[in-house]
Amino acid sequence: MNKINDKLRDKGLKITPQRISILEAIYNLNHPTADDIIKYIRQQHSNIATGTVYKVLDTFVKNDLIKKVITDKGVVKYDGLLTNHHHLHSSKSDEIKDYIDEELDHILTAYFKKKKITNFEIEEISLQIKGKFNK
Amino acid sequence: MNKINDKLRDKGLKITPQRISILEAIYNLNHPTADDIIKYIRQQHSNIATGTVYKVLDTFVKNDLIKKVITDKGVVKYDGLLTNHHHLHSSKSDEIKDYIDEELDHILTAYFKKKKITNFEIEEISLQIKGKFNK
DNA sequence: TTGCTAAAAGAGAATAATTCTCATTTAAGA
DNA sequence: TCTTAAATGAGAATTATTCTCTTTTAGCAA
Numbered sequence: 001m002n003k004i005n006d007k008l009r010d011k012g013l014k015i016t017p018q019r020i021s022i023l024e025a026i027y028n029l030n031h032p033t034a035d036d037i038i039k040y041i042r043q044q045h046s047n048i049a050t051g052t053v054y055k056v057l058d059t060f061v062k063n064d065l066i067k068k069v070i071t072d073k074g075v076v077k078y079d080g081l082l083t084n085h086h087h088l089h090s091s092k093s094d095e096i097k098d099y100i101d102e103e104l105d106h107i108l109t110a111y112f113k114k115k116k117i118t119n120f121e122i123e124e125i126s127l128q129i130k131g132k133f134n135k
Numbered sequence: 136m137n138k139i140n141d142k143l144r145d146k147g148l149k150i151t152p153q154r155i156s157i158l159e160a161i162y163n164l165n166h167p168t169a170d171d172i173i174k175y176i177r178q179q180h181s182n183i184a185t186g187t188v189y190k191v192l193d194t195f196v197k198n199d200l201i202k203k204v205i206t207d208k209g210v211v212k213y214d215g216l217l218t219n220h221h222h223l224h225s226s227k228s229d230e231i232k233d234y235i236d237e238e239l240d241h242i243l244t245a246y247f248k249k250k251k252i253t254n255f256e257i258e259e260i261s262l263q264i265k266g267k268f269n270k
Numbered sequence: 271t272t273g274c275t276a277a278a279a280g281a282g283a284a285t286a287a288t289t290c291t292c293a294t295t296t297a298a299g300a
Numbered sequence: 301t302c303t304t305a306a307a308t309g310a311g312a313a314t315t316a317t318t319c320t321c322t323t324t325t326a327g328c329a330a
Contacts, residue, residue: 123266
Protein backbone atom coordinates (compact mmCIF):
# COMPACT_ATOMS: atom_id res chain seq x y z
CA MET A 1 0.00 0.00 0.00
CA ASN A 2 2.44 2.62 1.16
CA LYS A 3 4.83 2.66 -1.76
CA ILE A 4 7.51 4.98 -0.42
CA ASN A 5 7.85 3.07 2.82
CA ASP A 6 8.09 -0.17 0.88
CA LYS A 7 10.85 1.17 -1.32
CA LEU A 8 12.90 2.13 1.69
CA ARG A 9 12.20 -1.16 3.44
CA ASP A 10 13.11 -3.15 0.31
CA LYS A 11 16.54 -1.55 0.35
CA GLY A 12 17.00 -2.25 4.03
CA LEU A 13 16.93 1.45 4.88
CA LYS A 14 15.43 2.81 8.07
CA ILE A 15 12.15 4.55 7.49
CA THR A 16 12.40 8.10 8.78
CA PRO A 17 10.15 11.11 8.17
CA GLN A 18 13.06 12.91 6.51
CA ARG A 19 13.71 10.10 4.05
CA ILE A 20 10.03 9.88 3.18
CA SER A 21 9.83 13.64 2.60
CA ILE A 22 12.90 13.64 0.40
CA LEU A 23 11.69 10.77 -1.75
CA GLU A 24 8.27 12.41 -2.05
CA ALA A 25 9.92 15.67 -3.05
CA ILE A 26 11.86 13.96 -5.82
CA TYR A 27 8.69 12.33 -7.16
CA ASN A 28 6.69 15.55 -6.98
CA LEU A 29 9.33 17.88 -8.35
CA ASN A 30 10.93 17.62 -11.75
CA HIS A 31 14.66 16.93 -11.57
CA PRO A 32 15.12 18.94 -8.40
CA THR A 33 18.44 20.14 -7.02
CA ALA A 34 19.28 19.49 -3.37
CA ASP A 35 18.25 23.06 -2.68
CA ASP A 36 14.90 22.63 -4.46
CA ILE A 37 14.25 19.65 -2.22
CA ILE A 38 15.19 21.55 0.94
CA LYS A 39 12.92 24.47 0.04
CA TYR A 40 10.06 22.15 -0.88
CA ILE A 41 10.19 20.23 2.38
CA ARG A 42 10.56 23.34 4.53
CA GLN A 43 7.52 24.85 2.91
CA GLN A 44 5.38 21.69 2.81
CA HIS A 45 6.26 20.06 6.05
CA SER A 46 8.73 21.08 8.65
CA ASN A 47 12.35 21.99 8.91
CA ILE A 48 15.11 19.72 7.71
CA ALA A 49 18.90 20.10 7.99
CA THR A 50 20.80 20.62 4.76
CA GLY A 51 23.35 18.02 5.79
CA THR A 52 20.59 15.49 6.21
CA VAL A 53 19.30 16.12 2.71
CA TYR A 54 22.72 15.70 1.13
CA LYS A 55 23.42 12.57 3.13
CA VAL A 56 20.05 10.99 2.36
CA LEU A 57 20.37 11.80 -1.34
CA ASP A 58 23.72 10.10 -1.34
CA THR A 59 22.26 7.06 0.37
CA PHE A 60 19.43 6.91 -2.16
CA VAL A 61 21.83 7.12 -5.10
CA LYS A 62 24.00 4.35 -3.66
CA ASN A 63 20.90 2.19 -3.13
CA ASP A 64 19.56 2.81 -6.64
CA LEU A 65 16.43 4.57 -5.48
CA ILE A 66 17.26 7.67 -7.51
CA LYS A 67 19.84 8.84 -10.06
CA LYS A 68 22.18 11.79 -9.84
CA VAL A 69 22.31 13.85 -13.02
CA ILE A 70 24.74 16.62 -13.80
CA THR A 71 23.49 19.20 -16.26
CA ASP A 72 25.50 20.60 -19.08
CA LYS A 73 26.13 23.65 -16.92
CA GLY A 74 27.39 21.55 -14.01
CA VAL A 75 24.32 21.76 -11.78
CA VAL A 76 23.59 18.61 -9.79
CA LYS A 77 20.02 17.33 -10.02
CA TYR A 78 18.22 14.20 -8.91
CA ASP A 79 16.00 11.98 -11.00
CA GLY A 80 13.44 9.50 -9.74
CA LEU A 81 13.15 7.77 -13.11
CA LEU A 82 15.12 4.56 -12.89
CA THR A 83 14.57 2.94 -16.27
CA ASN A 84 17.38 3.47 -18.75
CA HIS A 85 17.13 6.89 -20.32
CA HIS A 86 19.03 9.89 -21.58
CA HIS A 87 18.59 13.60 -21.05
CA LEU A 88 17.91 16.62 -23.18
CA HIS A 89 19.94 19.56 -21.86
CA SER A 90 19.02 23.17 -22.50
CA SER A 91 21.94 25.11 -23.92
CA LYS A 92 20.61 28.24 -22.26
CA SER A 93 19.53 27.17 -18.79
CA ASP A 94 19.87 24.29 -16.36
CA GLU A 95 16.68 22.71 -17.60
CA ILE A 96 16.82 19.02 -18.46
CA LYS A 97 14.19 16.59 -19.69
CA ASP A 98 14.11 12.82 -19.72
CA TYR A 99 14.61 11.26 -23.13
CA ILE A 100 13.58 7.64 -23.54
CA ASP A 101 14.47 5.93 -26.81
CA GLU A 102 14.72 2.17 -26.88
CA GLU A 103 15.55 2.01 -30.56
CA LEU A 104 18.57 4.21 -29.98
CA ASP A 105 19.61 2.12 -27.01
CA HIS A 106 19.56 -0.98 -29.17
CA ILE A 107 21.68 0.70 -31.81
CA LEU A 108 24.23 1.79 -29.23
CA THR A 109 24.33 -1.55 -27.47
CA ALA A 110 24.81 -3.36 -30.78
CA TYR A 111 27.51 -0.91 -31.84
CA PHE A 112 29.56 -1.26 -28.69
CA LYS A 113 29.14 -5.02 -28.65
CA LYS A 114 31.21 -5.08 -31.83
CA LYS A 115 33.44 -2.09 -31.28
CA LYS A 116 35.56 -2.60 -28.19
CA ILE A 117 37.49 0.30 -26.73
CA THR A 118 41.06 -0.68 -25.87
CA ASN A 119 41.90 -0.59 -22.17
CA PHE A 120 38.40 0.44 -21.22
CA GLU A 121 35.49 -1.55 -19.89
CA ILE A 122 32.14 0.11 -20.55
CA GLU A 123 29.68 0.16 -17.69
CA GLU A 124 27.12 2.68 -18.86
CA ILE A 125 26.50 4.81 -21.91
CA SER A 126 24.48 7.97 -21.76
CA LEU A 127 23.74 10.48 -24.39
CA GLN A 128 23.77 14.16 -23.60
CA ILE A 129 21.64 15.93 -26.12
CA LYS A 130 22.16 19.66 -25.96
CA GLY A 131 19.87 22.13 -27.63
CA LYS A 132 16.91 24.45 -27.44
CA PHE A 133 13.51 23.65 -25.98
CA ASN A 134 10.65 25.09 -28.02
CA LYS A 135 7.97 25.89 -25.54
CA MET B 136 55.09 30.96 -36.57
CA ASN B 137 53.88 31.67 -33.05
CA LYS B 138 50.77 29.52 -32.98
CA ILE B 139 49.31 30.55 -29.66
CA ASN B 140 49.54 34.24 -30.43
CA ASP B 141 47.92 33.63 -33.80
CA LYS B 142 45.03 31.78 -32.24
CA LEU B 143 44.33 34.65 -29.92
CA ARG B 144 44.71 37.20 -32.68
CA ASP B 145 42.41 35.23 -35.00
CA LYS B 146 39.67 35.46 -32.39
CA GLY B 147 40.22 39.17 -31.92
CA LEU B 148 41.46 38.67 -28.37
CA LYS B 149 44.16 40.79 -26.79
CA ILE B 150 47.42 38.94 -26.46
CA THR B 151 48.46 38.96 -22.81
CA PRO B 152 51.08 36.89 -20.98
CA GLN B 153 48.30 35.41 -18.81
CA ARG B 154 46.27 34.25 -21.79
CA ILE B 155 49.32 32.73 -23.42
CA SER B 156 50.23 30.88 -20.22
CA ILE B 157 46.73 29.54 -19.79
CA LEU B 158 46.45 28.28 -23.34
CA GLU B 159 49.90 26.69 -23.05
CA ALA B 160 48.87 25.04 -19.80
CA ILE B 161 45.80 23.52 -21.44
CA TYR B 162 47.88 22.14 -24.30
CA ASN B 163 50.58 20.77 -21.99
CA LEU B 164 48.28 19.30 -19.36
CA ASN B 165 45.68 16.64 -19.93
CA HIS B 166 42.15 17.86 -19.29
CA PRO B 167 43.21 20.19 -16.50
CA THR B 168 40.90 21.78 -13.96
CA ALA B 169 41.11 25.52 -13.32
CA ASP B 170 43.16 24.72 -10.25
CA ASP B 171 45.56 22.50 -12.20
CA ILE B 172 46.13 25.41 -14.55
CA ILE B 173 46.72 27.86 -11.70
CA LYS B 174 49.23 25.54 -10.03
CA TYR B 175 51.01 24.85 -13.30
CA ILE B 176 51.42 28.52 -14.17
CA ARG B 177 52.53 29.52 -10.68
CA GLN B 178 55.17 26.84 -10.71
CA GLN B 179 56.34 27.33 -14.31
CA HIS B 180 56.16 31.03 -14.68
CA SER B 181 54.95 33.64 -12.29
CA ASN B 182 51.92 34.39 -10.19
CA ILE B 183 48.44 34.67 -11.64
CA ALA B 184 45.17 35.62 -9.99
CA THR B 185 42.54 32.91 -9.71
CA GLY B 186 39.88 35.29 -10.97
CA THR B 187 41.94 35.94 -14.08
CA VAL B 188 42.18 32.24 -14.83
CA TYR B 189 38.45 31.69 -14.49
CA LYS B 190 37.67 34.72 -16.59
CA VAL B 191 40.13 33.82 -19.31
CA LEU B 192 38.88 30.23 -19.44
CA ASP B 193 35.39 31.55 -19.88
CA THR B 194 36.52 33.83 -22.69
CA PHE B 195 38.30 30.93 -24.39
CA VAL B 196 35.22 28.72 -24.19
CA LYS B 197 33.01 31.47 -25.61
CA ASN B 198 35.48 31.99 -28.46
CA ASP B 199 35.77 28.28 -29.24
CA LEU B 200 39.43 28.05 -28.38
CA ILE B 201 38.79 25.31 -25.80
CA LYS B 202 35.92 23.16 -24.56
CA LYS B 203 34.55 22.89 -21.05
CA VAL B 204 33.93 19.31 -19.97
CA ILE B 205 32.11 18.20 -16.85
CA THR B 206 33.10 14.80 -15.55
CA ASP B 207 30.69 12.21 -14.35
CA LYS B 208 31.53 13.29 -10.81
CA GLY B 209 30.81 16.94 -11.55
CA VAL B 210 34.39 18.19 -11.78
CA VAL B 211 34.94 20.93 -14.38
CA LYS B 212 37.82 20.34 -16.77
CA TYR B 213 39.06 22.01 -19.91
CA ASP B 214 39.90 20.38 -23.21
CA GLY B 215 42.06 21.81 -25.98
CA LEU B 216 40.85 19.26 -28.52
CA LEU B 217 38.34 21.00 -30.74
CA THR B 218 37.40 18.34 -33.28
CA ASN B 219 34.16 16.53 -32.53
CA HIS B 220 34.70 13.88 -29.90
CA HIS B 221 33.27 12.15 -26.87
CA HIS B 222 34.73 11.26 -23.51
CA LEU B 223 35.40 8.13 -21.54
CA HIS B 224 34.65 8.80 -17.86
CA SER B 225 36.15 6.75 -15.05
CA SER B 226 33.47 5.47 -12.70
CA LYS B 227 35.98 5.60 -9.86
CA SER B 228 37.83 8.87 -10.28
CA ASP B 229 37.61 12.16 -12.15
CA GLU B 230 39.76 10.83 -14.96
CA ILE B 231 38.48 11.36 -18.48
CA LYS B 232 39.91 10.47 -21.87
CA ASP B 233 39.08 11.71 -25.34
CA TYR B 234 37.16 9.26 -27.49
CA ILE B 235 37.12 9.87 -31.21
CA ASP B 236 34.86 7.69 -33.32
CA GLU B 237 33.72 8.97 -36.69
CA GLU B 238 31.73 5.85 -37.51
CA LEU B 239 29.66 6.35 -34.38
CA ASP B 240 29.18 10.01 -35.18
CA HIS B 241 27.81 9.09 -38.58
CA ILE B 242 25.39 6.61 -37.07
CA LEU B 243 24.15 9.18 -34.57
CA THR B 244 23.85 11.95 -37.13
CA ALA B 245 21.90 9.68 -39.45
CA TYR B 246 19.67 8.51 -36.63
CA PHE B 247 18.72 11.97 -35.49
CA LYS B 248 18.26 13.21 -39.01
CA LYS B 249 15.31 10.83 -39.24
CA LYS B 250 14.13 10.84 -35.67
CA LYS B 251 13.09 14.30 -34.64
CA ILE B 252 12.48 15.11 -31.00
CA THR B 253 9.28 17.09 -30.50
CA ASN B 254 9.74 20.60 -29.17
CA PHE B 255 13.48 20.29 -29.12
CA GLU B 256 16.12 21.47 -31.54
CA ILE B 257 19.36 19.51 -31.26
CA GLU B 258 22.57 21.51 -31.27
CA GLU B 259 25.09 18.97 -30.10
CA ILE B 260 25.16 15.32 -29.17
CA SER B 261 27.80 13.91 -26.90
CA LEU B 262 28.21 10.48 -25.53
CA GLN B 263 29.31 9.95 -21.98
CA ILE B 264 30.86 6.54 -21.72
CA LYS B 265 31.31 5.53 -18.11
CA GLY B 266 33.47 2.63 -17.06
CA LYS B 267 36.80 1.34 -15.87
CA PHE B 268 40.20 2.16 -17.33
CA ASN B 269 42.51 -0.85 -17.51
CA LYS B 270 45.97 0.51 -17.05
C1' DT C 271 5.72 -2.40 25.95
C1' DT C 272 9.72 -0.97 27.27
C1' DG C 273 14.55 -0.41 26.89
C1' DC C 274 18.82 -0.57 24.15
C1' DT C 275 21.80 0.71 20.58
C1' DA C 276 23.43 1.70 16.15
C1' DA C 277 22.02 4.64 12.80
C1' DA C 278 20.04 9.00 11.55
C1' DA C 279 19.22 13.82 12.10
C1' DG C 280 20.21 18.58 13.62
C1' DA C 281 22.94 22.86 13.97
C1' DG C 282 26.19 25.25 12.32
C1' DA C 283 31.23 25.53 11.28
C1' DA C 284 34.47 24.37 7.56
C1' DT C 285 35.83 23.68 2.87
C1' DA C 286 36.09 24.02 -2.16
C1' DA C 287 35.12 26.05 -6.33
C1' DT C 288 33.83 30.00 -8.43
C1' DT C 289 32.35 34.80 -8.90
C1' DC C 290 32.46 39.55 -7.75
C1' DT C 291 34.33 44.24 -6.70
C1' DC C 292 37.11 47.73 -7.46
C1' DA C 293 41.65 49.68 -7.88
C1' DT C 294 45.72 49.30 -10.95
C1' DT C 295 48.04 47.97 -15.09
C1' DT C 296 48.59 47.16 -19.93
C1' DA C 297 47.79 45.99 -25.03
C1' DA C 298 46.93 47.94 -29.16
C1' DG C 299 45.80 51.31 -32.23
C1' DA C 300 45.34 56.53 -33.33
C1' DT D 301 54.10 58.23 -27.76
C1' DC D 302 49.46 58.76 -25.85
C1' DT D 303 45.01 57.28 -24.83
C1' DT D 304 41.61 54.32 -23.39
C1' DA D 305 38.96 50.29 -23.16
C1' DA D 306 40.01 45.95 -21.74
C1' DA D 307 42.57 42.92 -18.76
C1' DT D 308 44.61 41.75 -14.40
C1' DG D 309 45.33 41.46 -9.36
C1' DA D 310 44.02 40.92 -4.56
C1' DG D 311 41.06 39.44 -1.72
C1' DA D 312 36.17 39.53 -0.16
C1' DA D 313 31.76 37.27 -1.13
C1' DT D 314 28.92 33.60 -2.62
C1' DT D 315 27.35 28.91 -3.50
C1' DA D 316 27.17 24.20 -3.02
C1' DT D 317 28.57 20.68 -0.28
C1' DT D 318 30.85 18.25 3.53
C1' DC D 319 32.22 17.70 8.20
C1' DT D 320 31.96 17.56 13.30
C1' DC D 321 29.85 16.63 17.16
C1' DT D 322 25.75 16.33 20.00
C1' DT D 323 21.04 14.80 20.38
C1' DT D 324 17.27 12.05 18.77
C1' DT D 325 15.01 8.03 17.04
C1' DA D 326 13.80 3.58 14.40
C1' DG D 327 13.72 -0.97 14.94
C1' DC D 328 14.71 -4.99 17.32
C1' DA D 329 15.04 -7.92 21.54
C1' DA D 330 13.64 -9.21 25.89
